[in-house]
Amino acid sequence: MNIHARVINRHQLPTKVGALSALVLLSACTVGPDFQTPPASPSQHYDQQAEQRLGQSGNTASEQHIDPGKKVSADWWSAFRSHKLDQVVRCAIDGNLELVAADATIRQAASSVTATEGALYPQVDFAAQAGRQRIHNTKEPSVTNFYAIGPRVGFDLDAFGGNKRQVEQQQAFTDLQKHRFEAAYLTLTGNVASQALLIASANAQMHAVEKLLANDAKNLELVRMAHLNGSTTQIDVSLAETQLTQDRTLLPPLAQQRDSARHALSILTGKGPADWIAPDFDLAEFALPSNVPVSLPSEMAHDRPDVLQAEAELHMASAAIGVATANLYPHVELSAFLAQSASGNGGAALWGFAAGLAGPIFDGGTLKAQRQAAVDGYKATLASYQQTVINSFGQVADTLQAINHDAEQNLAQEDALRAAETSLRLNQQAYAQGENSILQVLEAERAYEQALLGQIRVKTAQYLDTVQLYVALGGNSVGVFEQRVASREEPKRSYQ
Template sequence: MRLNQGYRAAWGLATLLGLSACAVGPDFHPPQAPKNAGYTPEAPVSPVSTANTIAGAAQRFDPGRDLPGEWWTLFRSPALDALVKRALAANPDLAAAQASLRQARENLYAGQGAFFPTASASFQPSRQKISGAAFGQPNESATLSLVTAQLSVSYAPDVWGGTRRQVESLGAQVDYQRFELEATYLTLTSNIVVAAINEASLRGQIAATQDIIKADTDQLNVVRQQFVVGGASRADELQQEATLAQSRATLPPLQKQLAQQRDQLIALLGGFPNESLAARFALTDLHLPEDLPVSLPSQLVAQRPDIRAAEAQFHTASANLGVAIANQLPQFAITGSIGSEALGFSNLFSAGTGIWTIAGSVTQTLFDAGTLQHKKRAAAAALEAAAAQYRSTVIRAFQNVADALRALQSDADLVHEQADAERSASDSYALARTQFRTGAISYLTLLNADRTWQQARLNLVQAQALRFSDTAALFQALGGGWWHRADVAPAAHGPDRLVVPVVSAFQP
């Protein structure tokens, strides 16, 4: 009867302490979207059209429009779609991010165990010989067996909410790893798209350079013919040979960059450089997305994975401050054990062999040379740092979107101007070649026209590729539509677990 009464009293006290528990430290509230924040002082103007050229289509900014989860499909390249799909299945960075999320979830589940009592069972048989000398009878001795079976239960009531804050911190770490996974996903897909565009750009520059080399070779033959008939000097011939050599010298660096770009693509796919990659990309194989979503500034903070990850770190720092405060307060513990102790197995559970213990403790640190106080101050400083880091991340996110919008507006003008410049330079060079053959102009005039045309060809290819790349950068800056994807592996969620709700908290 006394045993039952003792247990009822102990567990009643534990329940009372648990129900009255409250969490010290600040309550975390997700930061609101910055008021009056925007991307540009004026409304962004949709990029203009450049007719009859690659990447010359008109683009339209659509404020408030949602982003597709698989935004890269807007480039309408089956080879690019296949490449992204392959990378998502094999990239090790993505696999590492998935594993980190699983780790964070399991740590959360482990932390939730602190809300419940811990029970352990022990069984200890022993046989020993004792001497009667300890009792004043040195000539007496005895051999006996002692068997003890015991069940122990311990519980630490979360009076100040320190455990709740610790679990809250672990939950915020799960959120952090979740958005780190999204950031990895977005970075991977964006890198593949940009790498494919860069490859297409390099192939375009190589093709342009090969055309230039052919034109310079043809022109060298003309100069040599002119030299034979007296229409050109030996100096003109040497100058054209030098021009041809310079054009040829620009080809190996481009070929090197293309080979390195291919290596990068294979690495993003989770492969090694000695593996082959069948896909080949050219600017003509890509379609420029025409309708461009532009998320509202108030939506951006909820869409960017890096902002959400910074918010989770902010939340972690807030919860850790509560843990540090709780550690300064008295710590409570309740333990109990029940079992049986007998001189043999046969009578282990006989009448009179029962044993039990109920104990409670309260511990308060009186002196630690300021250790706990300094830890609380460090946690408060970490909270301030996390808040500042969150603001910095938000500012960078708005800057990224603004830069992408400005770039797209500039790129459209640049492609238009470079297309006009290339056409003019091509016409001028063709006319100069004809005039040089007839002796109407000097070789120096022809050389200047040649160099202008060469540079215009390369500039146009680079401008076209830049417009593709900056379009991809806009989708990345807006968050990439991860909220429409199911990119978290089912195993990352782990089995269903009991989550104890957090009671109302207060600030001390």
């Protein structure tokens, strides 16, 4: 076997490879569009009517006002001034399994970025081969041993930036996962606050119903005594009994609302309902925030995770155009190897260097169609981004109007409660003096019951709509993943 080998000069090969690589890289370009964040919305208002009414400090119909142009602060739920709520939210943030899954997904995406970036660097591997061979094309056939061992290097010059665009696309996907974490965080904190308020509301309504049931029982006793004395009829007794039994039906649905909210809080904290029981919240321990910061529409794209998700998806679509465009052009690859080879009694150091060029000539229009598909995909993603921004404006506008109407309804409900309380007192006095019937008293009690429960429900609606406003404004959730990572690293730094 004849082997043509050249002994390598170990100082010349790296120089030649480096010079050729630098020459090609200097002439290289990254094709496709460079992503630019869409311009901020020119809108200056969400709903001018609601903003004007809630922005008036002298508006006595509303207990709440907004501060336009200010961002929601961290830990927005602390504005309700409930120590129990603060504890439960913190417990949920630490134990929620959706956040744990989102955290792992982000780290998975970050690892994928590193893996994709590997294509930008030379790929070095090691090869070894050994065997036994029989040579026939000599005067005397012989059997010899042979081996070859040494490193191999391959490098895609990425002359048109296809690999760089793939890295860019993967980085945008990682950003997308971070914003999904922020969205899950925002949804979690909003749900915890809402469920806590539902528990407090159910407890308040149950307490009001229990007082009404006590009054019903007292009235029934009085009517029965009056019936024994002959001053009332059996019809009056039946009406009083009916009132009591009807009011008793109000308790089970309220108890179900309370228990369902407790179970929901347990699940949000990452535990089963039997393993963790939520505290009993009292509506009186919450304070309705009097001033709520409302960021400008032009800043909404930086405050809401769902808008940032849509932006990350748009960035991915933009990078996909670059990848598809780069596929239209040739690919240049360099390769080199160094091996120590031997066969029989002879051996030599071998090296080789090669440059490869491959490009499409005819593919039936596949690559152009793929690029056009990427362009159309970008346009579709851009429209989805714009729709997400508009939807976010609508959510804030709806919530502002809801808070505005809650204030009006609360004022009307307070008037209704005062009127019902006065009517009940007068009817009870008139009945004691024999001037009206028990039926009138029962009707006055029903009106008072409805007014009392209505006031609790309106107050609950005010709290819940305020929570929704904080959520609609983004809840200062952008950047919480970085804060979570920093908090994990802080104990390590302290220990070191």
